Amino acid sequence: MTRRNPETAERAMQLRRMTAERLRTMTPQERDRVMxxxxxxxxxxxxxxxxxRQLTATMLRIKKTRQETESDHA
Structure with a gap:
């Protein structure tokens, strides 16, 4: 059985937030270049x-998160 380290989980969540923020602020040209x-x-x-496939899944997750965030603020 694997135990989850809370510090590792928090770091992963922080990295995910930072990545989502960076992708949110990228221009389409920057996103294309990364791809x-x-x-x-x-x-x-x-x-x-x-x-x-991985990049598409990531972009779809970001889009979903953005839509959920926008609907929360509406």
């Missing part, structure tokens, strides 16, 4: 597809 760099670092079509 291009990540894709360039991947090796081969399978790795590229997996990376694209």
């Amino acid at each position: 291009q760099v990540h894709l360039a670092q991947a090796r081969g079509p399978v790795a590229n597809a997996m990376l694209m």
Whole structure:
């Protein structure tokens, strides 16, 4: 059984908040550049597809979080 370290969990949440804030303030061109760099670092079509899936999932989570935040403030 794995025990969760509260400090590690808090660091992960802080990193997630910082990442979400950075992505929220990025221009579309900056986001495209980040995606291009990540894709360039991947090796081969399978790795590229997996990376694209991860990036898409991340962007969808950010979009969902942003929509939830906006609806909370409405």
